Amino acid sequence: MADFVRVATAGELPDPGSTVVEVDGELIALFHVEGAYYALDDVCTHDGGPLGSGEIVGHKVACSRHGAKFDIRTGAALSMPAVRATRAHDVKVEDGGVWVRLRSGHGVDGPVAQSPVAKPATGFPIAPPAAALSSTGGAVTAPSATAAGALCEDSVRELLKQVKDPELFVNIVDLGLIYGVTLTPSTETPGKQQVSVDMTMTSPACPAGPQLIGDTKRTVAAHPEVAGVEVRIVMEPPWTPDRMTDDARDQLGIF
Numbered sequence: 001m002a003d004f005v006r007v008a009t010a011g012e013l014p015d016p017g018s019t020v021v022e023v024d025g026e027l028i029a030l031f032h033v034e035g036a037y038y039a040l041d042d043v044c045t046h047d048g049g050p051l052g053s054g055e056i057v058g059h060k061v062a063c064s065r066h067g068a069k070f071d072i073r074t075g076a077a078l079s080m081p082a083v084r085a086t087r088a089h090d091v092k093v094e095d096g097g098v099w100v101r102l103r104s105g106h107g108v109d110g111p112v113a114q115s116p117v118a119k120p121a122t123g124f125p126i127a128p129p130a131a132a133l134s135s136t137g138g139a140v141t142a143p144s145a146t147a148a149g150a151l152c153e154d155s156v157r158e159l160l161k162q163v164k165d166p167e168l169f170v171n172i173v174d175l176g177l178i179y180g181v182t183l184t185p186s187t188e189t190p191g192k193q194q195v196s197v198d199m200t201m202t203s204p205a206c207p208a209g210p211q212l213i214g215d216t217k218r219t220v221a222a223h224p225e226v227a228g229v230e231v232r233i234v235m236e237p238p239w240t241p242d243r244m245t246d247d248a249r250d251q252l253g254i255f
C-alpha cells in the first residue's frame with residue numbers, strides 16, 4: 001500500500017475550496033468542505049475533464065468541462081454525462097498538514113451500477129434488463145418502423161427514440177444528440193427516401209459512438225420507405241447538457 005504524502009498545510013485551503021496536488025506522480029483534486037478534507041483523482045470519468053477547478057456545492061463538485069457532478073466524499077458519479085465513479089483517496093490531517101494516500105483500483109460506482117432493477121432516490125439511470133439489450137450490447141428496443149407512420153422528419157425522430165445511449169439508457173433524441181434529419185428522394189429506388197442524420201456525441205471520444213451509429217442506421221433503415229441511411233457525426237456546436245429534454249433530465253436525476 002502507498003504511503004501518506006503531505007500535500008498541504010492544514011487551514012491553507014478555504015472552506016469550501018479545492019486545489020490540485022501531485023501525489024506519487026498523479027494529479028489529485030484536494031477538497032476542503034465543512035471542515036473536512038477529501039481527495040479524488042483530478043479526472044472526470046466522462047472525458048477526462050478536471051475536477052479540482054470545478055464548482056463546489058455542498059459535497060458535490062461539477063466537472064468544469066461538461067458539468068457532470070461527483071460526490072466529493074466518495075467519487076461517485078451523480079449526474080450525466082459521467083456514469084462511472086472517479087477514484088477517492090485516503091486523507092488525514094496530522095502534524096499541521098493534510099496528507100493523502102493513493103488508493104489502487106477504480107472508483108466505487110454509484111447507484112448506476114449497484115441497482116439494476118429500481119430507480120434510486122438520486123435518479124440515476126438504471127440498467128435495463130438483459131433482454132432489452134441489442135446484440136451489440138446497446139439498449140435498443142425492437143424497431144417498430146411502421147408505428148412511426150409515413151416517412152417524414154418527425155417520424156424519423158420518433159424512430160430514433162428507440163435508440164438509447166448504452167451507458168445512460170436515455171434515447172438519443174431526448175439527449176439532444178440529433179442535430180438534423182434530411183430526407184431526399186432516392187434516385188436508385190423510386191418511391192423511397194434517402195435519410196441523412198446529423199448526430200453529435202457527448203464527447204469527441206465517446207466510446208459508445210460506433211454502437212450508436214450502427215443502431216441509428218439499423219433502426220431508420222427498418223422503415224419500409226427508406227432506401228438508405230447516412231449518419232454524419234457533427235461536433236460543432238459541441239453537445240452540452242442543456243440540449244437534453246426535460247424527460248431526459250428527469251430520467252437522469254438532473255435538477
Ligand code: FES
Nearest residue numbers: 044047049063066
Ligand atoms: S469531461 Fe467532465 S463532464 Fe465531460
